Each structure stands twice: as C-alpha cells, then as structure tokens.
Amino acid sequence: MRLRGPHLLLLAAAAAALAWSPARAEELPARHHALLLLRVLAYDRNVAQRAGAAATVVLLARPGDRGSEDRAEALHRALAEVSKQVVVAGLPVQAVVLPYRDAADLESRLGAIHPALLCIDGALAGEVPDVARVSRRHRVMTTGSSRTMAEAGVAVALTAGSARAVITVNLIAARAEGADLDAALLSISQVLREEAAPSRPPSPP
Amino acid sequence: MTCAPETSRHLCAALAAVLVLGPTPARAGHGAGDPIEMGAVDIESLLDLAVQSVTRRLERASEAPAAVFVITGDDLRRHGFRTVDEALGSVPGLFAYPGRFPQVGVRGLGIIGDFTTRVLVLIDGHPLTNSVGVDLGRGIPLPISAITRIEVIKGPVGSVYGPSAFFGVVNLVTTSAPHGAEAWAGLEAAGGQAHAWEAASTWRGEAGPAEVLVSADASGSRGRDWRFPELAGTPGASADGRAHDLDFGDGATAYLRARWRALTASAACGHSFAGLRVRPARDHHAALESLVCFAEAALEGQVAERLSLRGRVSLDSLEQGAGRPTPAPPLGVGLFRVAGSERWVTGELRADWRPWDRARVDVGSTLQLHRAYQHTYADPLTGVDVELEKGFSTSNSWAAAELRLDGGLTLHGGLTFFAHSLFGNRLTPKLAAVWQPDASDTVKAIWSGGFRPPTFVEALLDDQLAFLPNPDLTPESVRSLELAYEHRFTGVASLAASLFWNRYRDLINYETVPAPGLDHPPDPSNPSDFRQIGRNGGTLDTLGGEVALTLRFGDALEAWGGVSVQHASEAARANFPRVTGNLALSTRAAWRPLRLTGRATVVGPRRKDATSLPPGQRAEVPTAVELGAGAALDVPGVPGLQLELGLVNALDTRGVSPAPGDNAPVTELPIAPRTIRADLRYRF
Numbered sequence: 058m059r060l061r062g063p064h065l066l067l068l069a070a071a072a073a074a075l076a077w078s079p080a081r082a083e084e085l086p087a088r089h090h091a092l093l094l095l096r097v098l099a100y101d102r103n104v105a106q107r108a109g110a111a112a113t114v115v116l117l118a119r120p121g122d123r124g125s126e127d128r129a130e131a132l133h134r135a136l137a138e139v140s141k142q143v144v145v146a147g148l149p150v151q152a153v154v155l156p157y158r159d160a161a162d163l164e165s166r167l168g169a170i171h172p173a174l175l176c177i178d179g180a181l182a183g184e185v186p187d188v189a190r191v192s193r194r195h196r197v198m199t200t201g202s203s204r205t206m207a208e209a210g211v212a213v214a215l216t217a218g219s220a221r222a223v224i225t226v227n228l229i230a231a232r233a234e235g236a237d238l239d240a241a242l243l244s245i246s247q248v249l250r251e252e253a254a255p256s257r258p259p260s261p262p
Numbered sequence: 263m264t265c266a267p268e269t270s271r272h273l274c275a276a277l278a279a280v281l282v283l284g285p286t287p288a289r290a291g292h293g294a295g296d297p298i299e300m301g302a303v304d305i306e307s308l309l310d311l312a313v314q315s316v317t318r319r320l321e322r323a324s325e326a327p328a329a330v331f332v333i334t335g336d337d338l339r340r341h342g343f344r345t346v347d348e349a350l351g352s353v354p355g356l357f358a359y360p361g362r363f364p365q366v367g368v369r370g371l372g373i374i375g376d377f378t379t380r381v382l383v384l385i386d387g388h389p390l391t392n393s394v395g396v397d398l399g400r401g402i403p404l405p406i407s408a409i410t411r412i413e414v415i416k417g418p419v420g421s422v423y424g425p426s427a428f429f430g431v432v433n434l435v436t437t438s439a440p441h442g443a444e445a446w447a448g449l450e451a452a453g454g455q456a457h458a459w460e461a462a463s464t465w466r467g468e469a470g471p472a473e474v475l476v477s478a479d480a481s482g483s484r485g486r487d488w489r490f491p492e493l494a495g496t497p498g499a500s501a502d503g504r505a506h507d508l509d510f511g512d513g514a515t516a517y518l519r520a521r522w523r524a525l526t527a528s529a530a531c532g533h534s535f536a537g538l539r540v541r542p543a544r545d546h547h548a549a550l551e552s553l554v555c556f557a558e559a560a561l562e563g564q565v566a567e568r569l570s571l572r573g574r575v576s577l578d579s580l581e582q583g584a585g586r587p588t589p590a591p592p593l594g595v596g597l598f599r600v601a602g603s604e605r606w607v608t609g610e611l612r613a614d615w616r617p618w619d620r621a622r623v624d625v626g627s628t629l630q631l632h633r634a635y636q637h638t639y640a641d642p643l644t645g646v647d648v649e650l651e652k653g654f655s656t657s658n659s660w661a662a663a664e665l666r667l668d669g670g671l672t673l674h675g676g677l678t679f680f681a682h683s684l685f686g687n688r689l690t691p692k693l694a695a696v697w698q699p700d701a702s703d704t705v706k707a708i709w710s711g712g713f714r715p716p717t718f719v720e721a722l723l724d725d726q727l728a729f730l731p732n733p734d735l736t737p738e739s740v741r742s743l744e745l746a747y748e749h750r751f752t753g754v755a756s757l758a759a760s761l762f763w764n765r766y767r768d769l770i771n772y773e774t775v776p777a778p779g780l781d782h783p784p785d786p787s788n789p790s791d792f793r794q795i796g797r798n799g800g801t802l803d804t805l806g807g808e809v810a811l812t813l814r815f816g817d818a819l820e821a822w823g824g825v826s827v828q829h830a831s832e833a834a835r836a837n838f839p840r841v842t843g844n845l846a847l848s849t850r851a852a853w854r855p856l857r858l859t860g861r862a863t864v865v866g867p868r869r870k871d872a873t874s875l876p877p878g879q880r881a882e883v884p885t886a887v888e889l890g891a892g893a894a895l896d897v898p899g900v901p902g903l904q905l906e907l908g909l910v911n912a913l914d915t916r917g918v919s920p921a922p923g924d925n926a927p928v929t930e931l932p933i934a935p936r937t938i939r940a941d942l943r944y945r946f
Contacts, residue, residue, distance in 0.1 A: 089308070092300075092303070092308055093305075093308050093309075095300045096300050096301075096303055096305050096308055097305075098300070099299075099300040099301040099303075100301075100305075123468075124441075124467075124468055142297060142298055143297055143298045143299070143300050143303075144297040144298070144299055144300065145299075145300045145301070146299075146301065147299070149297075205901075222308070222309045223309075224309070241305075242305070245305065245309070247817070
C-alpha cells in the first residue's frame with residue numbers, strides 16, 4: 058500500500074528549495090510601503106526644514122541587481138501614484154530612483170537633489186554604514202527594510218509582520234540625520250536606543 | 263483643502279482605508295483635487311495589513327464583515343507549532359480534538375467524525391475541503407514553515423464560499439513574506455527516547471521574471487506509547503491497556519507557487535502514512551495513508567478603470583487507503599481494507615466592480631465536477647468486496663455588495679445560490695454592518711447563513727465493517743447572528759468581544775446502531791455487532807460569548823488569548839465544551855537573543871456520544887488542560903541560526919476527548935504525552 062514515488066519527488070523539491078540563491082529583505086506591498094514611508098516622514102517635526110520645495114524621496118538601489126532595481130522601480134511607481142493624492146507637511150511629494158555606486162557618488166548626488174527621505178533597498182544592507190555617514194551630513198532621514206538595517210544605522214525600518222507592519226526606529230540614527238520624530242510614532246514602534254556600530258557591516262537579513 | 267490635524271479620527275482612518283485599498287484616487291469627504299495631508303492619515307490603519315478570507319479580496323482585518331483572528335508566521339515559529347491543528351488549538355474560540363485524524367471545533371461545536379468537512383481549509387485561497395475530509399495534522403499539502411499567516415474566520419461564511427464554510431474558514435497564506443531561504447530540522451522525544459524527526463526547507467525569491475515560492479518537508483515517527491484502559495485484558499492487549507509505538511508514520515509535502523505578472527500558478531502534493539492510534543498493539547497493517555495533490559492557475563486583470571476580473575481553473579485529487587486487521591475468517595474478515603479517491607476539476611470566474619468610490623460589487627461563479635470512488639475488500643473467503651463510484655457536480659454563484667456611508671459605517675450584503683446535482687439547491691444570504699466611530703473602535707453586526715449537503719462518505723460509504731450508508735440524509739443549514747466589538751489600545755493591544763447565536767437544522771451526526779443481519783441480539787461488549795450511520799438531527803441552538811486579547815509589546819511581551827463560553831440547547835450534545843480557553847505568550851525581556859514562550863489550552867467537560875457508550879463507562883470526559891513552554895536562542899555570532907527547545911503537554915496530563923463510535927470499546931482519546939522538541943532553524 059505504500060507510495061514511495063511521492064517521497065522522491067518531495068525530497069527533490071526540498072533540495073531545490075535550498076539550492077537557490079541569497080536572501081533578501083522583508084517586503085511590504087509597494088503601495089502600502091509608499092504610504093507608510095510618507096506617513097513616517099510626516100511624523101518628523103523637522104521635515105519642512107530639511108526638505109526644500111518638495112518632500113523628495115530618493116530610492117537607493119544596487120545597480121546591476123535586477124531584484125533591487127525592480128523593487129525600487131515598483132516603489133517609485135507607487136509613490137508617483139500616491140503623490141497625486143497626498144502631501145507631507147503641506148509639501149508635494151516627489152520620488153527619484155538612484156543607483157548606489159559608492160559613498161562619494163551618493164554625496165554629490167544628494168547635494169543636488171536635496172531629499173527629505175532616503176529609502177535604502179535591502180540589497181544594500183551591507184552598505185548601510187557608508188550610506189548613513191553621507192545621510193547624516195546631508196540631514197536626510199534613512200529608511201530600510203529590516204530590523205538588521207536599523208541596527209546598522211538606518212533611522213527607520215519598515216517590515217511586514219504578516220498581519221501587521223512593524224516599524225523599528227533607531228532613535229540615535231534618526232536624530233543624527235536631523236529628524237525629530239514625534240512621540241506618537243515611537244509609541245507604536247520598536248525603538249532601538251543603542252548607538253549603532255557603523256564600522257561593522259550588517260549581516261544579510 | 264488639506265486634511266487638517268483636527269480631522270476626526272474616523273475620517274483619518276477612512277483616508278487610510280481608501281489610500282491603501284483604492285487603486286484609483288478616492289477621497290472620502292474631500293473635494294476633487296484636494297490633496298490629503300499624510301499627517302492626518304491614521305497610521306494604525308496603515309499598519310493594519312489586509313486579510314483575504316472574509317470576502318475573497320483584500321481588506322483590512324478590522325473592517326472585514328466577520329470575526330477574524332490571525333496567527334502570523336512569526337507566531338507559528340516562536341511557539342514551535344508542528345501542524346495546523348496545533349496552531350488552531352491556540353485560537354480563542356477553537357479547540358483541537360483527535361479522531362481518525364486531528365480536527366478542530368469552533369465555538370463549542372466539534373462534531374465527532376466530522377473529518378473537517380465543515381471548516382473550509384484554503385491554501386492561498388485554494389479550497390482543500392472535500393467529501394472525505396481534511397487531515398489538519400500531516401494531511402495538508404503545505405509545509406508549515408511556508409505559512410506566513412493563518413486567517414481564521416469563526417462562523418458560517420457560506421454566502422461567499424458555499425457549503426463547506428459551515429463552521430468557519432481557515433486560510434493558510436504563504437504570500438507577503440520575506441524573500442530568502444529557511445532550513446529547519448527538528449527532533450521529538452517522549453517517554454525518554456527520541457521517536458520522531460522532521461525537516462523542512464523553504465525558498466522565496468525570483469526565478470527569471472517570476473516570483474516563486476518553493477517549500478518542502480518530510481517527517482517520520484516510530485510512534486509513541488498510548489494507554490487505553492478500555493482495552494486492558496482484551497485479546498492482543500496488555501494487562502494495563504498500554505500499546506507501544508502506535509502512531510508511527512511518515513509524510514512528505516511540497517508546495518510550489520509562482521507569480522508572473524497577472525498569472526499565478528500553484529501546485530502542491532502531500533503524502534502521509536500513519537498508524538491507527540487506537541489499537542491493542544502495534545500492527546503495520548493498521549494504518550491510514552493519503553495522497554493529496556492539486557494544481558491551480560489563476561489570471562486576474564483590470565479590464566476597465568473600475569472593473570477587474572479573475573478566473574481560475576484547478577485540478578484536485580485525494581487518494582486515501584486504510585487497513586484494519588481483524589481475526590481470520592470465520593471469526594473476522596482478515597485484513598480489511600478501504601481505498602477511496604475523489605478527483606475534481608474547478609472553474610471559477612469573478613468580477614470586482616466599483617461603480618463609485620463608496621460602493622463595491624463582487625459577483626462570481628464556481629463550477630466543480632467531482633468523481634468519487636470507494637473500494638472495500640477483505641479476505642476473499644468472506645465475500646467482502648464492494649466498489650462504488652459516483653460522479654456529481656456543484657455550482658456556487660454569488661453576489662456581494664459593500665457600501666461605505668458617512669460616520670464610519672459600512673454595509674455589506676450578499677447572496678449565494680448553491681446547487682448540488684445529488685442533494686439539491688439552496689439560497690444563502692448574508693447581511694452585515696461594520697461601524698468604525700473612530701480609529702480605535704469597531705463594531706460589527708453580522709447575520710449570515712450556511713448550507714451543507716451530506717458528504718459522499720456520510721451518505722454513501724458502505725465499508726461493510728464500521729459504516730452504513732444513509733442516502734436519505736438531507737442537507738444541513740445554519741442561521742447565525744453575531745455582534746462583535748473590537749478596541750485597540752495605542753497600537754500595542756486589542757480587545758475583541760463577541761456575542762453569537764447560531765441555529766442549526768438537520769446537523770448530521772454519526773450514531774451507533776446494531777449491524778444489519780445479525781442472527782443474535784447485539785452484544786454491547788462486541789464492537790463488531792455495531793455500525794456507524796450518519797443521521798440528521800433536529801434543531802440545535804447555540805448561544806455564547808467570546809473575549810480575546812492580543813498584546814504586541816515587541817520584545818517585552820507578545821501574547822494572545824481568550825475565553826469562549828457557549829450553551830447548546832441540546833443538553834446531551836456530544837463533544838460540546840461549554841468553556842474553552844487559550845493563551846500564548848512570548849518574551850525576550852530577559853535577554854534579547856533568547857525568546858521564552860508559554861501556552862495553555864483549556865477545554866471544558868464534554869459528553870460522549872450516548873449511542874456508542876458501553877455499559878459501565880463514564881458519560882463525560884473531564885476538563886482537559888494542556889500546558890506548553892519553549893525557548894529559542896539566536897545563536898551568537900551566527901546570524902540567522904536559531905536553536906529551539908519546546909515542551910508539549912508539560913504537565914503530562916491525560917486530557918481526553920470523546921472517541922468516535924468506530925473505536926469501540928475505546929470511548930476516550932488522550933492528548934499526546936509529555937513531548938520534548940529540539941529544533942534547529944537557519945534563515946539566510
């Protein structure tokens with residue numbers, strides 16, 4: 058009565074499940090992610106000072122990594138769509154996709170764009186310390202897609218917790234980037250109060 | 263005009279709702295062209311992710327017109343749940359109980375021999391429920407490590423899903439999860455020695471242009487020792503009724519899901535082989551084997567600005583075989599076997615139309631063609647050789663509408679017409695109102711119905727040993743009224759309370775009757791003188807209340823729990839606990855890399871099936887309490903590696919549930935003895 062064939066198939070599937078490639082950060086649906094980014098940005102009492110004429114969101118992607126570029130593009134589309142409906146602190150919303158090459162390149166580009174928010178893709182988790190140094194100089198609040206990224210120096214991480222999105226705030230990083238986050242946001246977030254260790258690259262999520 | 267900071271809270275919540283759920287610009291309460299200030303949008307509503315089970319489209323859980331409870335994938339991992347029935351047993355208002363395979367009862371109703379044919383079980387929206395049943399233990403073709411959340415709806419949802427959503431819906435969701443891989447392996451030990459192992463792996467990511475999930479697991483057990491006092495001294499049994507290594511078995515499952523643009527394809531297969539739990543001694547032939555597979559393709563697209571269509575086709579197959587050794591002829595029939603199968607194809611088309619911003623209409627139809635087969639045979643000398651094959655078709659057509667009014671009020675209405683080629687037609691209505699006076703409070707009033715025709719097994723199975731057919735069975739129906747209230751406390755806690763009333767008509771229960779053709783009066787001490795037959799009951803009213811609390815304090819404390827108290831108009835209702843309680847909590851407060859967990863379930867006293875109660879047996883099982891605990895350590899220096907230890911039934915109590923009549927003379931099935939689990943998990 059025993060059915061042995063299915064076991065072989067299933068074991069093959071198990072092997073296939075592990076034979077594939079590297080992990081990526083936890084994700085939210087793009088539209089949901091876009092709205093949460095803007096809502097979190099609105100909790101920054103300094104946003105109007107930090108931003109220029111518009112609340113510009115820079116989406117930082119790893120060039121050549123198709124997954125990273127696709128995610129940034131999807132989020133860009135979502136932000137472009139919701140920007141027709143919403144404002145942040147009275148400012149219109151803009152979004153720009155920026156490939157990350159190195160810290161020096163980012164430094165020069167941020168000076169020209171003057172963004173209020175820098176959204177770092179999960180594929181760049183290993184670059185967080187370098188990016189954070191630039192963002193702090195330019196007073197741009199950073200967001201990431203995993204708690205690990207927040208621990209590495211990103212100000213805010215947004216992750217999907219299955220039934221509920223989870224916000225992690227690195228309070229020291231946020232302040233270093235010139236953000237003054239409302240206590241109402243901290244009350245619903247997981248708050249990291251320790252200083253990040255910027256010299257140690259974070260592990261992949 | 264911008265949305266001013268003093269904007270009322272319900273408007274802020276409504277803004278969040280239309281922003282999240284509306285693919286097209288929708289501005290409740292705003293003039294055309296007015297931008298919405300993000301600072302006025304309720305963040306709680308944005309954090310509240312969507313559920314899909316209630317209306318078969320994404321909506322926020324708090325707004326869904328049903329009592330919804332969600333267990334997250336993190337919850338599953340942190341409490342070390344191995345099977346779906348274990349996880350469901352922790353949901354307020356539900357209780358797990360054993361039978362031929364694990365089942366769950368909802369708000370007191372746990373029909374013995376139900377085989378999960380009244381709770382609709384879905385994998386990413388694909389229905390598994392069939393005429394034979396769903397094994398909530400190892401019979402679900404989805405590794406539990408692939409599940410990102412379990413959505414549980416308590417109460418009939420027949421107006422949306424058709425007849426199998428009679429007591430509720432359980433949707434096992436694998437989407438919206440992080441990309442990456444996870445490998446997991448675990449061992450179980452009971453009675454001082456390791457008896458079971460399990461391993462699983464899951465990968466999510468992109469393969470070419472498609473987003474893909476691949477998951478597989480395998481398990482094996484040499485069985486544990488079980489004690490059945492009723493069997494003490496019977497032929498083949500030990501003096502104290504203890505049998506060694508009974509629930510032996512192995513299993514494997516695999517699930518594949520791929521999404522490319524608007525096309526989603528999924529396929530799953532699960533095989534399980536398990537020794538029967540109620541036996542005087544281990545016998546490899548006394549076992550149940552099943553193979554469950556399905557494949558589905560779905561296509562969805564927006565055909566106009568306010569109209570989207572979704573179609574799906576699927577093919578399902580269930581094969582089951584069971585063996586039960588009996589004495590050689592003429593004392594018995596030798597090795598008795600039942601083999602059965604059911605295969606069905608499904609086609610579905612649905613349309614989601616938004617005639618204007620505040621209204622939504624969902625219409626659709628599902629057509630299924632089934633073929634069920636049963637073959638019963640035993641020693642050729644006995645002449646036991648019965649084959650039965652039956653084809654039937656069903657169709658389920660529905661229309662549901664939703665209308666958002668001012669003041670945070672949303673009205674829902676639905677109507678379903680279900681037709682079964684063997685058991686007739688039925689119209690099932692649903693009306694609901696959801697009122698959200700502000701972002702923290704939700705009030706729901708739900709009036710719904712359900713309809714369930716007899717299953718192939720209940721009406722036609724004639725195995726010549728334990729079950730008799732009853733083709734005269736009529737469909738069951740239910741009318742349900744529920745009033746629910748939910749309050750959120752600043753995003754970290756929520757309290758839900760519910761009052762419910764259900765009126766069931768013609769519920770089908772198995773009864774024990776004398777075997778036909780006996781040449782002597784039935785002997786109560788001889789199980790072979792009796793058979794099981796499904797029969798319609800009369801009217802049954804259940805009335806009760808439920809309170810559930812969820813706490814999300816991050817590392818400090820994550821917990822959920824609740825109590826459900828219910829009353830049945832039928833005093834001797836079998837397996838109906840008046841009280842059930844559940845609690846699950848976890849904390850990292852002591853040391854962040856270490857998570858400690860605890861959980862408890864309580865099921866009040868339950869009556870046994872009076873028709874199968876032998877003389878001298880107690881008529882009721884006492885309150886069953888089960889406690890569990892666990893610890894998970896993030897191994898320092900190895901990101902993603904976790905070591906987990908768990909203890910199931912920590913007090914080693916012998917909590918029992920009423921046994922189905924075909925287990926005679928055994929009338930009580932115990933929970934598993936104290937079991938230790940050690941797992942290793944690696945996410946990368």
